[in-house]
Amino acid sequence: MGILSRTSYVIRSKINSILNRAEDPTETLDYSYEQMRDQLQQVKRGIADLTTQKKRLEMQKRRLEENVDKHNGQARTAVQQGREDLARKALEKKKTKMNQIEDLERQISELQSQQDRLIEQKNELQSRIEEFRTKKETMKARYEAAEASTTVSEAMTATGEEFEDVGRAIERAEERTQDMEARSAALDELHQSGAFEDVLSDKDSIDRELEEVAAGSGVDAELETLKAEMGEGESERASEPDAETEAEADLDDDLDLDDLEGGAVDEDVEAELAELQEEEN
Template identity: 70%
Template sequence: MGILSRASYVIRSKLNAILNRAEDPSETLDYSYEKMRDELQQVKQGIADLTTQKKRLEIQKRRLEENVEKHNEQAREAVRQDREDLARQALEKKQSKMEQIEQLETQIADLQETQDNLVEKKDKLQSRIEEFRTKKETMKARYEAAEASSRVSEAMTGAGDEMADVSRAIERAEERTDEMEARAAAMDELEDTGAFDDALSDKDSIDRELEAGRASSEVDSELETLKAELGKSSSSPSSSADADADADVEVEAESEPETESQGGNDDPAVEAELEELKNEEDA
């Protein structure tokens, strides 16, 4: 099989498949019924035309018969007047009209036979059309019932195209919902950990640690203040002695880091920067 033959075969098969899917039996039956009715109407029109033609020939035949009778009278009158020549002419015309009448009778008989055949065919065709109409309505009812049953079955089993689309839509909605729920949970977790605050702030990790240290220092300072207030309100000498001892400890604790920082760091630039920071805090 050549390429063109194969291509033609494939195209015809594809078109046939498309037509089969697009074909509606109800519409096909209705179309066939209308075509048969059109044919019946054409047959009736042909019978009417044939009958009209036959009537014209019959009228022409009657006129010829009247002429024949007229020529008979002319021949008799000519004989009574001893005009044999006129009588002969009248009889010749009569003979010509008789021949025409015979031809018309043959044509009329043929038309009558054709008309009878057409009437018989028309009756058979009309009977077939009525039979087809009954069968058409029965087939349409069966098809519509089968189609409705198929749709119900597809809806119940979810095998139909529309139900498949609905199922896919539900699956997509569930996936989208799960995704949005996971995203919302992630946002809540990030908000709880303070990630959003860190992201929106322009401070780095050193600034945040320094702020945390200052907050802790303020808490310690307030705690010492409360201790001092409680110590002043106490009347026992031991409390005063303890307060003095605590003060000495604090003084020693403050002096020791300075000594360590001075002896432990050999970098002059770092020492100078630390000294500047201390001066700023004292100021």
């Protein structure tokens, strides 16, 4: 295969592929149906033209038949008048007209045969068109149902081109979000570690460390002072008599006496309670 032949073949294959993708089966079926209807109309026009020609020949035949009758009458009249020469001429014209009539009858018969064939073909074509119309509508319904089902399936599975674009957009947005989160975390870590200098301050990292040490020393000193103050207060309270302890001792003595007296009271209560329970039973 030569270069030109291969190039032509590739071009035709590409064009065919493009046409296949662009082709809408429903439109193709409708177009085919219209083409078949146009063919039917052409057949009908052909039948009409053929019938018109046949009618013209039949009209011409009738005129010739009228002439035959006229020449026959002329021959009879000439014989009655003793004009054999005129009678002979009339019969000759009659014979010529009868020959023409025979030719016309043969042509009319042929036209009639053609008309019959065309009518039969027209009926067959019309039946095929009706059958194709039924199949066309069925195929269109099936195609539209399949197209709708495919659209729903692509929407559910996100496999369509538009859904693929949406999926890629979501992936890109997620990647950018993750990058921004990672960058923000890295900046926070660097800021806490002091790796970035404060552009509004003239202190370096050593100055900041010294300030942190000084602040810690001040807190420790204040804590020791508080501990010392708290220790002196506890020693003074320990040297004073514990009035609360004496009150607690007196309260314990009172509770012991109440327990002795309460024992008898409890016995009376228990006895009365038992009597009430018996009455209820």
